Amino acid sequence: MISAFPSLTSVDLSRIRLSIRNLHPQIIEWRRRLHQQPELGFQEKLTSSFIASKLQEWGVEHQTGIATTGIVAIIKGEKLPTQHSKVLAIRADMDALPVQELNEVSYRSQHDGLMHACGHDGHTAIALGTAYYLHQHRHDFAGIVKIIFQPAEEGPGGAKPMIEAGVLKNPDVDAIIGLHLWNNLSVGTVGVRPGALMAAVESFDCTISGRGGHGAMPHQTVDSVVVAAQVVNALQTIVSRNVNPIDSAVVTIGKLHAGTKRNVIADTADMSGTVRYFNPTLVGFFKNRIEQVISGICEAQGAKYDLNYWSLYPAVINNIAIAELVRSVAEDVVETPLGIVPECQTMGAEDMSFFLQEVPGCYFFLGSANPEKGLAYPHHHPRFDFDETALAMGVEIFVRCVEKFCN
Ligand SMILES: [Zn+2]
Numbered sequence: 001m002i003s004a005f006p007s008l009t010s011v012d013l014s015r016i017r018l019s020i021r022n023l024h025p026q027i028i029e030w031r032r033r034l035h036q037q038p039e040l041g042f043q044e045k046l047t048s049s050f051i052a053s054k055l056q057e058w059g060v061e062h063q064t065g066i067a068t069t070g071i072v073a074i075i076k077g078e079k080l081p082t083q084h085s086k087v088l089a090i091r092a093d094m095d096a097l098p099v100q101e102l103n104e105v106s107y108r109s110q111h112d113g114l115m116h117a118c119g120h121d122g123h124t125a126i127a128l129g130t131a132y133y134l135h136q137h138r139h140d141f142a143g144i145v146k147i148i149f150q151p152a153e154e155g156p157g158g159a160k161p162m163i164e165a166g167v168l169k170n171p172d173v174d175a176i177i178g179l180h181l182w183n184n185l186s187v188g189t190v191g192v193r194p195g196a197l198m199a200a201v202e203s204f205d206c207t208i209s210g211r212g213g214h215g216a217m218p219h220q221t222v223d224s225v226v227v228a229a230q231v232v233n234a235l236q237t238i239v240s241r242n243v244n245p246i247d248s249a250v251v252t253i254g255k256l257h258a259g260t261k262r263n264v265i266a267d268t269a270d271m272s273g274t275v276r277y278f279n280p281t282l283v284g285f286f287k288n289r290i291e292q293v294i295s296g297i298c299e300a301q302g303a304k305y306d307l308n309y310w311s312l313y314p315a316v317i318n319n320i321a322i323a324e325l326v327r328s329v330a331e332d333v334v335e336t337p338l339g340i341v342p343e344c345q346t347m348g349a350e351d352m353s354f355f356l357q358e359v360p361g362c363y364f365f366l367g368s369a370n371p372e373k374g375l376a377y378p379h380h381h382p383r384f385d386f387d388e389t390a391l392a393m394g395v396e397i398f399v400r401c402v403e404k405f406c407n
């Protein structure tokens with residue numbers, strides 16, 4: 001958490017190369033422009049035409065309209081490769097959230113009820129800055145960089161359709177990196193680790209059908225509220241009694257609705273929940289176990305159930321070698337003693353995981369909170385905002401990863 005790190009009003013940018021420091025005001029301008037026009041997943045039309053217009057202006061080769069609004073920019077390094085040339089992909093998400101912005105800033109959202117409350121405007125601006133820099137300095141690296149601007153990370157997920165559309169092919173991507181601006185870490189820090197960074201997410205809806213009746217005559221009914229209460233409690237034992245305590249997992253029932261009046265026994269009860277875990281060997285486990293628990297309790301109580309269960313995103317699992325590449329680069333960019341946070345892990349989810357299932361890669365957190373500037377609200381909060389100093393750090397880290405990986 002933020003309190004674990006010293007807070008600061010400004011970050012030392014001396015390790016950021018001059019040309020990126022000079023580009024920084026423009027990256028901030030792009031970010032603010034994008035912040036003013038947030039769009040939901042697969043509707044990022046203004047966002048994607050803004051990106052395309054910039055790439056066009058700079059003469060960067062790119063393809064638009066991938067999985068609706070996705071874009072891939074291709075930058076070919078012109079340095080002579082020592083071995084066969086490598087292909088590195090950089091992924092940025094572009095979508096916003098259905099949140100009404102409460103920030104009173106000059107660049108506040110102009111789209112009522114929509115907001116870049118997760119920082120994807122920053123991710124897009126960093127990726128654009130990286131594209132601009134690499135295109136200008138293409139003599140400094142060998143190999144090819146693909147910059148993937150992805151729609152709909154907040155759901156239903158744009159990574160999978162982009163992969164299906166072939167963005168990792170022709171030329172075939174050897175590795176992929178991506179970052180999330182992260183207000184759980186102070187600006188000036190980077191969270192990177194090999195292995196699991198973010199959790200797999202699965203969801204379910206369940207309707208329990210009993211038999212309603214008079215609140216004074218329960219013997220004539222099957223009380224769906226009592227059955228649902230047993231189910232909610234019993235589902236908590238899946239994590240505490242069935243999952244290996246070395247593995248982390250969550251089963252949360254976020255919604256439970258039943259009944260209309262205090263003297264009426266409810267006919268049905270509806271519940272919805274979310275499941276999170278890191279260990280890929282648990283794929284399928286929760287779906288089966290949740291159904292067993294619900295079915296056993298309903299059987300015992302004479303109720304029926306209707307369960308719908310979905311797998312959304314797999315866990316974000318970083319490759320050891322690529323995570324080490326990012327760590328070693330970040331160590332040279334961020335100011336000591338803030339540095340690297342290796343123990344960062346979250347039960348949040350990200351569809352970057354689909355890319356990481358296809359090619360080795362690393363997703364990492366770029367610290368962006370600055371409590372002294374009032375920039376420490378959590379992601380998805382109507383007052384979320386971040387320290388824009390992080391934008392230059394993001395570009396520097398991406399560029400150094402390209403130089404180190406491709407050369
Ligand atoms: Zn988010």
Ligand SMILES: [Zn+2]
Nearest residue numbers: 118119120180
């Ligand atoms: Zn996000």
